[in-house]
Every structure is written in structure tokens, then in C-alpha cells.
Amino acid sequence: MIMNKEIYDVTIIGGGPAGLFAAFYSGMREMKTKIIEYLPYLGGKVPYFYPEKVIRDIGGIVQATGEEVTEQLVEQALTFDPTVVLGEQVVDMQRMEDGNFQLVSNNGSVHYSKTVMIATGFGTLHSVKLDHPEAVYYEEKSLHYTVRKLADYYDKDVLISGGGNSAVDWALELENIAKSVTLVHRRNEFKGLESSVTRLKNSRVNIMTPYEIKTLHGTDGQVEKVTLGHLENEGEEKELQIDRLVVNHGFQINLEPITTWGLEMIDGMITVDSSMQTSVEGVFAIGDIAHYQDKLGLIAGAFNEGPIAVNHAKKIADPEDPVKHLFSTNFAAFTEEE
Ligand SMILES: Cc1cc2nc3c(=O)[nH]c(=O)nc-3n(C[C@H](O)[C@H](O)[C@H](O)COP(=O)(O)OP(=O)(O)OC[C@H]3O[C@@H](n4cnc5c(N)ncnc54)[C@H](O)[C@@H]3O)c2cc1C
Missing domain, CATH: 3.50.50.60 (FAD/NAD(P)-binding domain)
Structure with missing residues (x-):
């Protein structure tokens, strides 16, 4: 069993659009961030299903192919050097006695985190x-x-x-x-x-x-x-x-491991409150997997859900931090560059 005893502030399970943008935002909030993705590459459903199709419903982007959107998302997600683990499916999540979470992958790797963000879409994808x-x-x-x-x-x-x-x-x-x-x-x-x-x-x-x-x-x-x-x-x-x-x-989806993590679910989605927190404190869900009233399964929606979840996860990971929210335009590291 590979043990990685470093404790992260947030571990994002799933490197699709939701997870990638959340990783950028958590980096901007100076959280020690890890992304764990099952596929050997980042981007989620977009490069998997429609790399060459044109996306037209993301604000500010008139049109771009799935591959172009993915390239930008990945570059943005890596801005603050998160740890990226590819080719691992997280199969188990447990809260430890010290309050932190232990995540176990299908290859036996173990990861530790103060908070967890589930951004798994509908689960791992396998083409028939x-x-x-x-x-x-x-x-x-x-x-x-x-x-x-x-x-x-x-x-x-x-x-x-x-x-x-x-x-x-x-x-x-x-x-x-x-x-x-x-x-x-x-x-x-x-x-x-x-x-x-x-x-x-x-x-x-x-x-x-x-x-x-x-x-x-x-x-x-x-x-x-x-x-x-x-x-x-x-x-x-x-x-x-x-x-x-x-x-x-067609393709098969494997959501099975997540259904055993003790989270409240409805129709294969994880129920969240207005802070994107699941029924387990410290565990958040964003993107296609998150369920709330009038949910829209759009990339643009995931871009809002990530920062909401990150801001609440930050309060758990670093309760002393007085900052509630941050615009990139007033983030010091960016304004110094200009
Ligand atoms: C054909 C098609 C066309 C679409 N067109 C549009 C469009 O034009 N505009 C639009 O806004 N939306 C579109 N969508 C929807 C959009 O792709 C999704 O809303 C978006 O991809 C959701 O992002 P996500 O990050 O929540 O999930 P995903 O993109 O599904 O990414 C989730 C990632 O999590 C990984 N994962 C799952 N389980 C685990 C695990 N246990 N451990 C580790 N990793 C795991 C998966 O491998 C995957 O990479 C389209 C969808 C399809 C199928």
C-alpha cells in the first residue's frame, strides 16, 4: 500500500471542468490542493466524448472546441501547482479519528485531506x-x-x-x-x-x-x-x-464506490446544500454529480459551484483566515504581475 502522509487542505476527486476550475480557485485561496483523476489525462467528459465539437454556451467564449476549452481549463487549473494524480480511481473515503479524511485508490494509494471535493461527474467512464x-x-x-x-x-x-x-x-x-x-x-x-x-x-x-x-x-x-x-x-x-x-x-459508468461512502444521494447524484456541502461535513460535491433544486448540468454552472464549495472548505481547512471570498482582480499575486 502506497501511503502519502502529507495532509492536503482539499482533495478534488475528478479532473473534469468542475474539478479543474475548483483547483484553480482553491489555489488562489492558498489551499494545498490535490486532484485525483481516474483517466490518464485531465478534462473529464469534454475530451472523452467531444474533443472536436464546438461549445457555445460558456459565458465569454463565443465558440471553442472541447479540446480548446480543455487546454485552457488545464492551464488555469495548474496555475498554483496543485498535486495532480492521474490514473487512479478513488474507491474509499473514511473520516479518521483526527477529523481528516483518508482516501484510498484502486491501486492501493492512500491520500489524506482536511476536506474533500467530489467532482466525479456521473462516475468513471468506460466505452463499451x-x-x-x-x-x-x-x-x-x-x-x-x-x-x-x-x-x-x-x-x-x-x-x-x-x-x-x-x-x-x-x-x-x-x-x-x-x-x-x-x-x-x-x-x-x-x-x-x-x-x-x-x-x-x-x-x-x-x-x-x-x-x-x-x-x-x-x-x-x-x-x-x-x-x-x-x-x-x-x-x-x-x-x-x-x-x-x-x-x-455506448459507455458504462461506474459510480459504485461513491455510493458506499455514506453520502445522501438521489437518482445517482449527491445531495448538496447551498454551500455545495454534502450530508457529511467537510465533503463537498460540484459539477454533474451534485444535486440541488433546478440543477443544470452545464459546464458554466460547475464554474460557479467550485468557488462556492472552495470558500466553505477554506473555512474548515483554515478557520483563522478572515477572507470570505476573493476576486482574481484583487488577488495580490496577479495584481503584482501587472
Ligand atoms: C456529448 C456531450 C456534449 C456536451 N455538450 C455540452 C455543451 O455544449 N455545453 C455544456 O455546458 N455542457 C455540455 N455537456 C455536459 C458537460 O460535459 C458536463 O456538464 C461537464 O463535463 C461536467 O463536468 P464535471 O467535471 O462535473 O464531470 P466530468 O466532465 O464527467 O468529469 C468527471 C471526472 O471525474 C473522474 N472520476 C469519476 N469518478 C472518479 C473516481 N472515483 N476517482 C477519480 N476520478 C474519478 C472521471 O474520470 C472524469 O474525468 C455535454 C456532455 C456530453 C456527454
Whole structure:
């Protein structure tokens, strides 16, 4: 078991937009801050699901892609050098006799903190993998579960498997970049937004239903051909030459560990009061995981929740500090730089 006996003022579980902005603000409040993130990178759902899509509903940013917003958020979050731990899922939280919290990760690491901020979204995200033993040979080479860089698909023959919003959206997005796009789905109906499905039907995308992927053929991680099987006419098969395969079969969320931490929850979200404090004193929840009346699951909302929670966590971590709230425009370290 890896023990890290340093006690932090605040430990933020989850490095999505909520956790990242909270880390910036807690740094500005001179709190010793740690972020623990399950994924090997920061940014949460934004780089995971929609790095290349355009976000238009953050105040002051007319439009920016998910990746651009993430870059800015990460740079801002690192302003005050918080400790960042990547690739660890926090699986247990206990209050110790001295009043501090002990957090345990899935790899056995132990972290100590005066306060805890849960910014886990709906939990850890796992894409549903293509159910074929040979899929592992192609994953992250020519088989992907999300589109990270549009440029990788330029002038390629692309096959997308899936019938939900992501599959439909990527088919439409890649239509203008790839040499060809084929969308294969087990059912004849698509579950995407009606307007997107209509656009799909009027697009150049080659739609193949009801088919499923039966075999992948290729060498050295490069998929070259797939065999598709018809689901109603047994034995009917088609072969397709491809360079890229995108599998959008949905994703699984694992919120399980958090449900055992003794926090009051409703519909998979943690109930918070107006200070973003949960039912356990010293434990706060922000972003998508936090529940209160009229909650909006927007990035812009998380940007307000973080500072509210941090200001209250600061009172616990440092009860002597008379400051109640701080604007960045009157934060001494910034004004000295100007
Ligand atoms: C397709 C799509 C499009 C969207 N478009 C917009 C938009 O245009 N505008 C907008 O405002 N919002 C949009 N949203 C919603 C927005 O992405 C979320 O509101 C936002 O990401 C919430 O941020 P968060 O930090 O609370 O959670 P998340 O972004 O989910 O980040 C939580 C992080 O916590 C980590 N984590 C979870 N459990 C643990 C654990 N136990 N230990 C360690 N780490 C853990 C996860 O790995 C994840 O990285 C969209 C969402 C989707 C899915």
C-alpha cells in the first residue's frame, strides 16, 4: 500500500471542468490542493466524448472546441501547482479519528485531506468495447471508441458501428473529411436526434442495417477489411475495405464506490446544500454529480459551484483566515504581475 502522509487542505476527486476550475480557485485561496483523476489525462467528459465539437454556451467564449476549452481549463487549473494524480480511481473515503479524511485508490494509494471535493461527474467512464476477441489488436491504432483527431480520418474509408447519437453525429461529421463513411447498425432504426437522423438519411453516408461486424481482417494493428453479417437473412455476408473503425456502442459508468461512502444521494447524484456541502461535513460535491433544486448540468454552472464549495472548505481547512471570498482582480499575486 502506497501511503502519502502529507495532509492536503482539499482533495478534488475528478479532473473534469468542475474539478479543474475548483483547483484553480482553491489555489488562489492558498489551499494545498490535490486532484485525483481516474483517466490518464485531465478534462473529464469534454475530451472523452467531444474533443472536436464546438461549445457555445460558456459565458465569454463565443465558440471553442472541447479540446480548446480543455487546454485552457488545464492551464488555469495548474496555475498554483496543485498535486495532480492521474490514473487512479478513488474507491474509499473514511473520516479518521483526527477529523481528516483518508482516501484510498484502486491501486492501493492512500491520500489524506482536511476536506474533500467530489467532482466525479456521473462516475468513471468506460466505452463499451467491440465484443470480438481480435479487437484488442486494433484498439487505439485503427479501431477507436471516440474520434479524438478529425485529421486522422482525412481521405480514409471509415466504418462506424452503432445506432445512437454519437454514431450518427460522427458519421455526419466525418462525411466531409473521409473518403467514404459507412454506418452499420444491428437495427433498422437509429436512436439519435430526429433532425440528425434526417440529415443522415439525406447524406452521402452509406447506411447498412441490420448488419453487425462479424470478423476483422488486417495486420499490425491496421484493420483492412471487415466482414459484416446480416441479422435477418442468416448466412448473408458482405465484405468492406476500410482504414478506420469507430465503435460507438455506448459507455458504462461506474459510480459504485461513491455510493458506499455514506453520502445522501438521489437518482445517482449527491445531495448538496447551498454551500455545495454534502450530508457529511467537510465533503463537498460540484459539477454533474451534485444535486440541488433546478440543477443544470452545464459546464458554466460547475464554474460557479467550485468557488462556492472552495470558500466553505477554506473555512474548515483554515478557520483563522478572515477572507470570505476573493476576486482574481484583487488577488495580490496577479495584481503584482501587472
Ligand atoms: C456529448 C456531450 C456534449 C456536451 N455538450 C455540452 C455543451 O455544449 N455545453 C455544456 O455546458 N455542457 C455540455 N455537456 C455536459 C458537460 O460535459 C458536463 O456538464 C461537464 O463535463 C461536467 O463536468 P464535471 O467535471 O462535473 O464531470 P466530468 O466532465 O464527467 O468529469 C468527471 C471526472 O471525474 C473522474 N472520476 C469519476 N469518478 C472518479 C473516481 N472515483 N476517482 C477519480 N476520478 C474519478 C472521471 O474520470 C472524469 O474525468 C455535454 C456532455 C456530453 C456527454
